[in-house]
Amino acid sequence: MTTSTTTPDTTLTETVSPVTKSSSRFDGAFERWALVGALGLLVLLCVATLPQFRTASLFTTMLNAQSLVLLLALTATIVLRLGDFDLSISQTMVATAAIVAVMTKNGYPAYVAILTALALGALVGAINALIVVRVGVDSFVATLGSYTALAGFAYLITDSRIVAGVPDGFVNFSRSQLLGLPMITWYAWVLVVVLWYVYQRTPLGRYTVFIGGNRAAARLAGISVDRIRTSAYIVSGLIAAFIGICFAGYFGAVDPSVGAQYMLQPFAAAFLGATAITVGRFNAWGTVAALYLLTVGITALQLLGAQTWVTNVFYGLALIVSVTAAKLVGKRRAGART
Amino acid sequence: MTALNVVGLRKSYGGAVALDGLNLHVRPGEVHALLGQNGCGKSTLVKSLTGVVTPDEGSVEVFGRTLTLPVDAPHEHGIAVIHQDIGLVDDMTVLENLGANARYGARLLAPVRVGREKAVYRELMNRLGFDFPLDAQVSTLSPAERALLAVVRAMRLMDGNTDEQLFILDEPTAALPRPEASRLLALMRRVADTGAGVVFISHRLAEVMEVCDRATVMRAGRDVVEVPIEDTSRSELVAHMLGRRMDDFYPAPPGVEFGAPRLTVRGLTGRRVADVDLTVRAGEVVGVTGLAGMGQEELPMLLAGDEKPVAGTVVVDGTELRASDPRQAIDHGMTLVPGNRLRDGCWVEGTAEENVILPVVHRHRRWKGLDINAMRERAARLMTEVNVHPNRPELPMSAFSGGNQQKVVFAKWLQLDPKVLLLDEPTQGVDPGSAKDLLADAMAAATNSAAVVVFSGEHELLAAVCHRVLVLHHGRLIDELSGPRLTEQQLLEACESPADDALLATH
Numbered sequence: 001m002t003t004s005t006t007t008p009d010t011t012l013t014e015t016v017s018p019v020t021k022s023s024s025r026f027d028g029a030f031e032r033w034a035l036v037g038a039l040g041l042l043v044l045l046c047v048a049t050l051p052q053f054r055t056a057s058l059f060t061t062m063l064n065a066q067s068l069v070l071l072l073a074l075t076a077t078i079v080l081r082l083g084d085f086d087l088s089i090s091q092t093m094v095a096t097a098a099i100v101a102v103m104t105k106n107g108y109p110a111y112v113a114i115l116t117a118l119a120l121g122a123l124v125g126a127i128n129a130l131i132v133v134r135v136g137v138d139s140f141v142a143t144l145g146s147y148t149a150l151a152g153f154a155y156l157i158t159d160s161r162i163v164a165g166v167p168d169g170f171v172n173f174s175r176s177q178l179l180g181l182p183m184i185t186w187y188a189w190v191l192v193v194v195l196w197y198v199y200q201r202t203p204l205g206r207y208t209v210f211i212g213g214n215r216a217a218a219r220l221a222g223i224s225v226d227r228i229r230t231s232a233y234i235v236s237g238l239i240a241a242f243i244g245i246c247f248a249g250y251f252g253a254v255d256p257s258v259g260a261q262y263m264l265q266p267f268a269a270a271f272l273g274a275t276a277i278t279v280g281r282f283n284a285w286g287t288v289a290a291l292y293l294l295t296v297g298i299t300a301l302q303l304l305g306a307q308t309w310v311t312n313v314f315y316g317l318a319l320i321v322s323v324t325a326a327k328l329v330g331k332r333r334a335g336a337r338t
Numbered sequence: 339m340t341a342l343n344v345v346g347l348r349k350s351y352g353g354a355v356a357l358d359g360l361n362l363h364v365r366p367g368e369v370h371a372l373l374g375q376n377g378c379g380k381s382t383l384v385k386s387l388t389g390v391v392t393p394d395e396g397s398v399e400v401f402g403r404t405l406t407l408p409v410d411a412p413h414e415h416g417i418a419v420i421h422q423d424i425g426l427v428d429d430m431t432v433l434e435n436l437g438a439n440a441r442y443g444a445r446l447l448a449p450v451r452v453g454r455e456k457a458v459y460r461e462l463m464n465r466l467g468f469d470f471p472l473d474a475q476v477s478t479l480s481p482a483e484r485a486l487l488a489v490v491r492a493m494r495l496m497d498g499n500t501d502e503q504l505f506i507l508d509e510p511t512a513a514l515p516r517p518e519a520s521r522l523l524a525l526m527r528r529v530a531d532t533g534a535g536v537v538f539i540s541h542r543l544a545e546v547m548e549v550c551d552r553a554t555v556m557r558a559g560r561d562v563v564e565v566p567i568e569d570t571s572r573s574e575l576v577a578h579m580l581g582r583r584m585d586d587f588y589p590a591p592p593g594v595e596f597g598a599p600r601l602t603v604r605g606l607t608g609r610r611v612a613d614v615d616l617t618v619r620a621g622e623v624v625g626v627t628g629l630a631g632m633g634q635e636e637l638p639m640l641l642a643g644d645e646k647p648v649a650g651t652v653v654v655d656g657t658e659l660r661a662s663d664p665r666q667a668i669d670h671g672m673t674l675v676p677g678n679r680l681r682d683g684c685w686v687e688g689t690a691e692e693n694v695i696l697p698v699v700h701r702h703r704r705w706k707g708l709d710i711n712a713m714r715e716r717a718a719r720l721m722t723e724v725n726v727h728p729n730r731p732e733l734p735m736s737a738f739s740g741g742n743q744q745k746v747v748f749a750k751w752l753q754l755d756p757k758v759l760l761l762d763e764p765t766q767g768v769d770p771g772s773a774k775d776l777l778a779d780a781m782a783a784a785t786n787s788a789a790v791v792v793f794s795g796e797h798e799l800l801a802a803v804c805h806r807v808l809v810l811h812h813g814r815l816i817d818e819l820s821g822p823r824l825t826e827q828q829l830l831e832a833c834e835s836p837a838d839d840a841l842l843a844t845h
Contacts, residue, residue: 201707203699210696213685220644220674220682221696221750222665280687 035276035286039293046300058299063185066295068093068247070188072266073273073291074195075239077282079232080270081199083212084132084139086233089240090262091150092124094254096244098154100170101163101254110169114245121241124150125234133229147263154256162255170249184246191239195284208232209281268315269294272322294318339402341366341535342504347396349382349559356382357393358559364504364535366401369526371546371567372539374556375579375769376739377727380539382559384508388412388419401502416503420510426484428477433459435476436491462490505529506537511545512767515629515795517834523549541769543572543587544798555579580771587770588802589778592785594621600789601672601758603641606650610636611813614650618758618789623781625792625800628810629833634793635677637810638762641791642674643667644682654758668697671757675747675764677793683747684735691717691731694750720749725775741772748776752783759783762793777803797829809833 046053072089079086096117103113124146131142174184199205211218211225219225248254272294273287274280294315301310342364349357356379364370374380385391387398389409398405400415409415426435433452436459456472463469470483479487488510507526511519523545530536530551540546546553547567554564555578562578577583597620606614611633618624628634639645641652646662653659654670667673676682684693694717695702702709702716717731724745726738735743744764751759761780765773781803784790794800800807806820809832817832 197707203703203708206692206696206699206708210685210688210692213688214681216644216682217676217685218696220642220664220676222668223696224665 031275031279032277035272035293036289039289039296042293042296042300046296050300050303052303053300060180062292062295062299064182066291067182067184067188068243068250069262069265069269070288070291071184071191071243071246072240072262073269073287074188074191074284075236075243076266076270077195077273077284077287078236078239079139080267080274081208081212081282082229082232083215084229084232085143086125086128086236087140087143087263087267088124088128088146088150089236089243090266091147091154091259092121092237092240093244093247093262094256094259095124095150095154095157096120096241097248097254098158098163098256100245100248101166102157104167104170105163105165110167117245118238118241121237121239121244122234123237124240125237126230128237129230129233132233133226147259151256151259154259158254158256160256162253164253166248166252166254170245171252172249174246174249182250184250187242187246192284192288199281199283200278204228212281264319265291265294265315268319268322272318272325275322275325290322339366340364340399341368341401342537343397343399344383345397345399347383347386347398348394349379349386349391350394355559357386357396360396360556360559361561362537362554363564364537365552366533366535367530368551369530369536369538369549371550371553372537372556373541373543373546373553373575373579375771376741376767378556378579379559380556381508383556384419384506384539387417387506400504417506418503419506419508420488421508426476426487429475431473431475432470432479432487433472435487436472459490502534504535504537506539508539509541509767510538511540511542515627515833516797516830517629518795519545541765541767541773542796543575543770546575547572557581576770579769584771584774586802587774588799589774589781591623591803591805592621592781594785594787596620596622597787600655601641601791602651602653604651604653606637606640606652607648608633608636608640608645609648611640611810614813614815616791616808616815618791620757620787620789621784622806623784623790623792623804625794625804625807626810626815627793627795627797627800627807627829627833629795632833633810633813634795635762636813638674638677638760638791638793641667641760642672642676644674668754671754672760673751673754673756673758674760675744675751675762677762677766679740679743679747679766684743684750686735686743689732689734690721690726690738690746693735694720694731694746694753697750697754720753721746724749724752724779741768741776744768744776745772748779752779755786756783756788759788759790760793761790763796764792764794765796765799773799797826797833801826801829 043053052058072093075089076086099117099120100113103116104110128139128143128146131137131146132139175182177183178186199208207218207223207228210221211223211228215225269291270282270287272290273285274282276286276289277283278286297318298311298314301314302308340363342362344360344362347357347360348355358379360379360383362372362383372380372383382391386393386407387409389412392408396407398407398409400417403415405415409417412419433456437455459472460469470479476484476487505526511522514522519542526536526538527549538546538550550567552564552566553570553575555562555575557579572587573584576587599617600620601616601618603614603616606616614637616624626634626637636645640647643659643662643664643666651658652667654667654672657670659670659672660666680686691714695713698716699708699713702713714731718729721729721731726742726745726749735746738746744767748764759780764776764780768776777799780790780792792800792804801824804824806818807824807829808815809817809819809829811817811833819828819832
């Protein structure tokens with residue numbers, strides 16, 4: 001059988017495009033705003049059914065109580081975006097808070113305590129970077145190691161006791177109010193805006209997400225991959241130290257055993273946040289929405305009479321659900337190929 | 339009886355039709371070519387046969403047994419699919435990878451008899467006519483070696499009873515230089531001779547003409563024609579694939595006068611290559627080839643600064659580049675389109691825009707942040723220039739076919755107007771129409787006085803688009819072919835059996 005030449009058909013490539021324009025637009029919008037929508041619905045539901053939710057004070061309480069976790073969650077995204085982990089941030093916070101409390105108690109001026117705290121944060125970041133970026137140890141393992149070591153360090157400098165009596169200056173730094181909200185909440189919101197700007201609006205934001213996506217291709221494209229990863233760890237450590245300073249002032253005392261409580265929540269929020277706004281990437285606004293969704297959910301459960309342990313179960317499950325959701329979204333997007 | 343009988347297969351994703359009533363008939367004992375442009379639905383067909391995708395309609399029969407859809411456990415129905423590089427674990431050794439799908443059965447907890455396994459695989463590799471250390475890490479293998487490994491592993495499955503089985507080889511030769519590819523083709527023939535059905539998916543029509551009995555051409559999710567190979571020709575097959583005639587498969591190198599040397603390499607030595615000297619002038623297109631493992635996989639990475647050389651200098655336009663600094667190479671106008679697109683060339687979950695804009699993001703900085711609209715416009719314009727379908731910068735790279743992904747990678751580098759353009763296997767896994775587009779873009783760069791270096795094992799391509807071609811043998815450049823000597827046949831001979839005097843010079 002011999003066949004003849006077929007007629008020209010130049011439009012065929014158009015007909016096999018993987019997804020139609022309208023459907024992808026709709027899907028995209030749905031994915032972007034699903035989490036925010038869930039947050040809105042949950043708030044409405046709570047307001048409708050729980051009388052306590054009809055007070056403004058409950059909302060400000062929720063905002064304030066979660067500011068530390070929000071700060072940590074935002075910090076977590078800095079390194080997560082590059083495809084690495086920095087699990088040590090919560091213990092960096094506790095260790096630097098302990099330094100501030102102990103040093104001021106022993107009569108050192110506040111600025112010396114602050115500089116020491118920031119130096120410790122930068123040092124932790126530099127050590128993490130050395131092990132992960134230079135030596136090439138898996139970041140999860142390496143920063144879990146520094147997390148544990150810092151926990152021990154916090155016990156060492158506090159002599160395993162709660163250190164109280166943090167000077168008023170620190171307390172005011174975290175707690176003094178502006179427009180009805182404590183300063184620490186404002187710091188969290190400033191960090192949201194800064195990170196949003198860096199992630200979405202600067203070349204650095206493009207580079208970081210590309211490094212997280214394909215490190216080899218990023219390097220071949222001329223991006224200074226190792227320098228950016230190193231800087232990210234140092235910045236992460238520095239911000240964690242700043243959060244530690246806020247922490248000391250916010251509570252007015254430092255309990256060296258408290259780090260573990262702040263370990264998981266920031267990562268649950270960061271992973272869940274990656275399923276919203278800029279879907280599939282760690283991002284600032286998504287993290288905010290995720291954290292407030294988790295907070296409202298837990299507050300509602302507690303108002304309904306749930307025990308404290310519910311918080312842990314809720315965060316644990318939320319982390320699993322959010323990572324699963326991120327995975328499924330990623331799969332669906334990749335599966336669009338013909 | 340037919341080995342594979344696909345009737346009226348349909349599948350659509352959302353609103354887009356990937357398979358539109360496809361029919362495919364493969365006889366036992368034949369090597370059947372399945373041809374079509376990137377994005378014509380071939381991969382959806384393969385995914386339907388392996389159960390990854392559930393077809394909307396249609397039926398699939400293997401040796402008379404009708405399969406329930408979606409296909410469950412394809413290997414139990416006698417369907418074995420060999421992808422180019424699927425399922426290799428980088429951090430494990432060759433032997434561990436080969437053992438991954440060995441059927442241990444009841445001996446699952448018995449100690450692995452390493453010596454015996456090694457002997458089995460050595461024998462399989464001997465049959466294929468090559469050898470590499472079984473204890474090597476897969477991550478250290480070149481694309482060519484990985485493809486061979488995938489084939490050996492599938493061979494292990496084939497071993498023994500191959501009747502009533504259907505082998506689907508999805509571009510198995512795409513990463514292989516010609517001589518290795520020939521061995522694989524011969525192997526396919528032998529497998530078919532045992533009575534198995536073999537489906538060969540490839541963009542290399544020369545190989546199809548050489549080994550296949552019949553061909554089915556797909557276009558836009560349909561079978562356009564089924565034809566015995568002896569009754570057709572390459573240009574006819576391409577016409578069916580594209581829906582139009584194409585005069586030549588490859589563009590000719592530009593006929594401009596060569597300018598000053600753009601790229602000068604002296605004594606470059608790495609892990610596999612040694613003492614490479616190379617000068618490429620403005621407007622010149624130079625090919626570099628060799629058998630697998632002879633160093634043509636390493637050389638582009640050394641030049642681009644991804645790997646640190648042991649010795650030697652790389653000079654671009656009079657500036658000596660620092661070792662191991664890709665950024666500096668790019669800043670001086672030398673860019674690389676890597677051979678392994680998914681590993682080194684792009685971020686496949688990222689959007690086309692994010693990928694294509696990457697090298698110029700910093701140019702779109704404004705006081706209030708990146709100019710998102712300008713970047714999107716630029717991406718759309720670049721994608722139009724290299725003819726990407728669909729031209730939708732907001733889609734992730736994974737939504738594009740291989741040929742279109744490669745066009746995006748080309749566009750990423752061509753926008754910088756490179757002085758030296760390094761292309762490593764630029765048309766690997768790319769259909770003839772897109773391949774010609776891509777090569778034409780490279781030739782246009784040469785006309786604009788870039789120096790172009792093409793690293794490839796495809797001798798036909800090199801003979802067509804290059805002014806001269808250098809041959810690597812055990813990491814050294816041993817031969818240079820140009821003018822009347824620059825033919826596919828001569829290149830093959832130069833790679834396979836280098837002239838004695840050329841070999842003497844290297845030892």
